[in-house]
Each structure stands twice: as C-alpha cells, then as structure tokens.
Amino acid sequence: MRVGFPAGPRLEWYDRNPQAARQQYSGTNVTPHAFTIRFTYTVPTGKKTFVMAAFVRTIRVQVATTLGPSTIGIYLADKFLIARAHCDNTLYSTVAAEVGHSGILLAGETCKGGTSDASTGGQMDFDIITHLVEFNA
Numbered sequence: 001m002r003v004g005f006p007a008g009p010r011l012e013w014y015d016r017n018p019q020a021a022r023q024q025y026s027g028t029n030v031t032p033h034a035f036t037i038r039f040t041y042t043v044p045t046g047k048k049t050f051v052m053a054a055f056v057r058t059i060r061v062q063v064a065t066t067l068g069p070s071t072i073g074i075y076l077a078d079k080f081l082i083a084r085a086h087c088d089n090t091l092y093s094t095v096a097a098e099v100g101h102s103g104i105l106l107a108g109e110t111c112k113g114g115t116s117d118a119s120t121g122g123q124m125d126f127d128i129i130t131h132l133v134e135f136n137a
Contacts, residue, residue, distance in 0.1 A: 069085045
C-alpha cells in the first residue's frame with residue numbers, strides 16, 4: 001500500500017532550501033511627507049515565500065503645527081496585510097500593530113512597506129518589519 005502523495009514523496013516547505021528574507025524600515029525624526037514606499041521585496045522565480053510575522057509602529061516625537069493623519073502599512077500583492085493610522089498630536093503617542101503567519105506569496109508577487117504623514121511640521125518615528133521565509137516552489 002502506498003502512503004503519501006500519489007506522485008511520490010514531496011518535502012515539506014521548511015525542508016525545501018528555506019532562507020530568511022527579512023525586510024525592515026526604521027525612520028527616526030521623519031518630517032511630513034506624501035505616501036512613500038520604504039521597501040519592496042519580490043519573490044524570485046522558482047520560489048514561494050511565507051510571511052511569518054509583520055509589525056508596524058509610529059511614534060510622535062515632535063508635536064505637529066497642524067495635525068494630519070500619518071499612516072503606515074505593509075502590502076502583500078498590493079492588498080493591505082496590516083495598516084494603521086496615527087491621528088494623535090500628543091508627544092510620544094504611539095500606534096502599533098502586528099500579525100503572525102499571515103500569507104504566502106508566489107513567484108513575482110511583492111511585499112511592500114510604506115509610510116505617510118499629512119501633518120504640517122512635527123516629526124514621527126516609523127518602524128516596519130516583516131519576517132519572510134523564502135523556499136523552493
């Protein structure tokens with residue numbers, strides 16, 4: 001009797017040449033700006049990528065003259081994975097979010113991290129981190 005896959009044994013994803021592909025952006029004392037992509041990761045040909053964890057955080061480090069929303073997000077294949085808006089002008093106010101084991105990307109698909117701040121004056125700290133594991137398709 002044959003047990004397993006009909007076409008023969010197939011290694012689990014974590015046994016198919018896994019490699020970490022961490023992406024990160026940390027900006028300190030960032031002044032107001034239009035939406036900006038901070039990193040882009042594209043899955044190489046012949047690979048797949050698991051998104052193991054994602055984290056975003058903003059901290060108001062200098063009070064804005066006129067408050068506008070700041071946003072931070074991570075996008076998988078141009079869809080939001082995680083996003084937060086920060087609309088607090090209190091010094092050192094913080095907004096953060098994280099998710100784990102949240103998706104798989106196929107060859108050619110992208111993971112992007114981006115920020116914006118529509119305030120006038122003031123400064124923000126931004127942190128975006130994704131832990132990715134790339135493996136043979």
